[in-house]
Amino acid sequence: MDFPFEAVFIIGGLLVLMALSVPIGIALIVASFVGIASVLGVPAAMRLVADMPREVVSSWELSAIPMFLLMGAIALYGGLTDALFKAARAWLGWLPGGLAVSANMAAVGLGATTGSSLATTVAVGRISIPEMQRSRYDMGLAAATCASAGTIAALIPPSIPLIVYAMFAEQSLVRLFAAGVIPGLLTAFAYIALIVWRSWSRPELAPRAKDVYTWGERVASLREVWPLPVLVLGVFGGLYGGYIGPTEAGGFGSFLALLITIAKRRMSVAIFRRCLREAATTTALILFVAIGAVMLARYMALIGLPEALTEAMRAAELSPLFLILITSVIYLILGMFLDPMGVMLLSLPIFLPMFDAMGYDLIWFGIIVVKFIEIGLLTPPLGMNVFAVRTVLPKEVSLERVYAGLGWFLLAEAVVMVLLFAFPAIVMWLPNTLT
Numbered sequence: 001m002d003f004p005f006e007a008v009f010i011i012g013g014l015l016v017l018m019a020l021s022v023p024i025g026i027a028l029i030v031a032s033f034v035g036i037a038s039v040l041g042v043p044a045a046m047r048l049v050a051d052m053p054r055e056v057v058s059s060w061e062l063s064a065i066p067m068f069l070l071m072g073a074i075a076l077y078g079g080l081t082d083a084l085f086k087a088a089r090a091w092l093g094w095l096p097g098g099l100a101v102s103a104n105m106a107a108v109g110l111g112a113t114t115g116s117s118l119a120t121t122v123a124v125g126r127i128s129i130p131e132m133q134r135s136r137y138d139m140g141l142a143a144a145t146c147a148s149a150g151t152i153a154a155l156i157p158p159s160i161p162l163i164v165y166a167m168f169a170e171q172s173l174v175r176l177f178a179a180g181v182i183p184g185l186l187t188a189f190a191y192i193a194l195i196v197w198r199s200w201s202r203p204e205l206a207p208r209a210k211d212v213y214t215w216g217e218r219v220a221s222l223r224e225v226w227p228l229p230v231l232v233l234g235v236f237g238g239l240y241g242g243y244i245g246p247t248e249a250g251g252f253g254s255f256l257a258l259l260i261t262i263a264k265r266r267m268s269v270a271i272f273r274r275c276l277r278e279a280a281t282t283t284a285l286i287l288f289v290a291i292g293a294v295m296l297a298r299y300m301a302l303i304g305l306p307e308a309l310t311e312a313m314r315a316a317e318l319s320p321l322f323l324i325l326i327t328s329v330i331y332l333i334l335g336m337f338l339d340p341m342g343v344m345l346l347s348l349p350i351f352l353p354m355f356d357a358m359g360y361d362l363i364w365f366g367i368i369v370v371k372f373i374e375i376g377l378l379t380p381p382l383g384m385n386v387f388a389v390r391t392v393l394p395k396e397v398s399l400e401r402v403y404a405g406l407g408w409f410l411l412a413e414a415v416v417m418v419l420l421f422a423f424p425a426i427v428m429w430l431p432n433t434l435t
Contacts, residue, residue: 007303010035014296014346024342025285028292035299048298056291060247061167066283067250068158071257072114073275075231076123078261083224084109085127090213090221097199097206099135100145103128104191107146109225111153111184112232113257115160116282117340117377118388121150125392138205139397141198144405146392147385148191148412151374154340155184157236158250161344161373164290165366166246168297168348172363173246174239178431179363183371183420190412198408227260240434286341293345300349323358324421327351328372335376339384343373364427368420375413378406 014031018024029049037045056062075081088102088109095101103124110120125146132142154161157177166173199206213221235253238244244252261267334343348369355365377385386402393402420426 006035006038007300010038010299018338018342024338024346025288025292028289028296028346032292032295032299036295036302039299039302048295052295053291056294057287059167061173062163062287062290064158064163064173064247064250065160065286066279067247067254068115068160068163069282070275070279071158071231071235071250071253072116072119073278074254074257074261074267074272075113075228076110076119077271077275078257079264079266080227080231080257080260081106081110081113081123082127083221084228085124085131087221087225089131089209089211090218093209093211093213095196095199096203096208097141097195098209099128099132099137100141100195100199100206101192103132103142103145104149104152104188104195107149107152108156108184108188109228111156112158113228114153115158117150117153117374117385120153121146121385121388122392124149125389129389129392132206133394135209136207138405139393140401140405141195141205143386143389143393143397143402144409145191145195147378147383147389147402147406148409149188150385150388151377152184152188154370154374155180155187155367157181158253159370160286161340161370162366163246164286164341165344165348165369167290168293168345169352169362169366171366174434175363175431176366177236177239177246178434179367179427180370182426182430183367183416186419186426187371187413187416190416191409194408194412227264231257231260289341289345293349296346297349320358320360323354327355328417331369331372332375332379335373335382336379337382338376339382340373340376343376344369361424361428363431364424367427368417371413371417371420375410375417378410378413 010031013034014027017027017030022030033045033049036048084106085102088105089099092098092101092105106128107120107124110123114120114123125143129142129146133139153159157180159177159180162176162180163173165171166176195206231253234256235249238252239246239249258267258272331343331347334347338346351369352362352365356362377383380386380403383403386399386406390399390402
C-alpha cells in the first residue's frame, strides 16, 4: 500500500469508526494499530500497544490533570463557588441583562477553579437560570448565556485542554496558562457587550432587575467569595513566583481547597469521596483518549505525513492566511461532531508540525486550538454545552430555542477569533511579560 492511499485509508477508517459511535479512544487505537501494523508488522504494533499506556500514563506533564480536576471538584462540591453569582448580581445586576451578565462573570470565577467547560456550564446554570426565569428573562437568552459562558473555563487557567496541549506540543504549561488569561477575559467581555446591547435594544428579552443594592450590601457580598481569590492567588502566585511547578500547583491547590472547605465546615467524607471519584473518572477518560492520540501521532510520524503536508504547502506557496482559513474550517467541522478533547487529540498530530514548520508560535496556536474546540461545544448537532445546560432548563424550553439564542454568541466568538488572528500580541503579551 503506497503512502498517500494508506494515510487516506487509515484516517478514513478512523472517521468511519467515530461516525459509528465507537468511543474515540478505541477508534484512535484501532486505526493507529492497523496503520502501524501495515508499516512495521503486527508483532511491532502489538509491542507498541502494550507499551503505550504505561508511556502515556507515566508522563509527568499529564500528572497535573488529576490534581487540578480534584481542586475544581472540591471547590465546586465543597460550596466555595456558591456565592459567586450573588456577588456578581449585587455589583452588575443594574446593567441591562444584569442577571445574564452576572452569570457570565460567575463563570469566569468558576473557570479559575474547575478548568472544565461542562462543569462550569451546569454550575452556573443551576444557580442563575431559576433567577432569570423568575425575572421573566427569555429562556433562549438565559440558556445561551450559560452554555457560552462555560467555554471561558477552557481558557482561564487551570485549563485541562491547555494541560493536554502542553504535553503534546512540548510547550511550557506556565506560558500557556498565562497566554489564556487575556483571550479568556476578552471572550467574557465580548459576551457582556452582546448581552447588554441585546437587552438594551430589546428590553422584553431581559427585564430590568428591581433589586437595589446599597454599597454596604455590595461590599458584604464580597466577604462570601473570599475563598476563591485566596485559592487562585495561592496556586498561581506560587506557580508564577517560581515556588512550585504545574503539577505541584495542582496538588497544592487541592490541599488548599480542602483546608478551606474544612474551615468553612462544608466538607464531609461523602463529598470528598465524590470529589475523588469524579477526578479519577475524568482523568481516566482523558488519558484513554490520549493513548490513542499518541499512537496516531507515532503512525503519522512513521509514514511522514506531517512533513509531506508541510512540503506540499510550501511547494504550492500557500499564504499563511490560507493555512489559517483551512485550519479554521476543519476545526469548525470537527467540532460539530466530536467532543473537544477528541478534536484536539485527533488534529494535533497533523497540524502541530505544519504550524511549527511555517514559523508560527505554538503558544499562540494552542490558544487558537482551544478557542476552536470550545466553539465546537456550542455548535449543532453535538453542542455538548447545549446538552449540559439543557439538564437545568425547564422542560418546555426546546433545543431549537437554545440554538437560536446561541447564534448571537457565535457572532461574538467570530469577532474574538478575528482579533486573535489579526493581533497575536493579545495572546503573547502576558506570557512574554511574566516569563
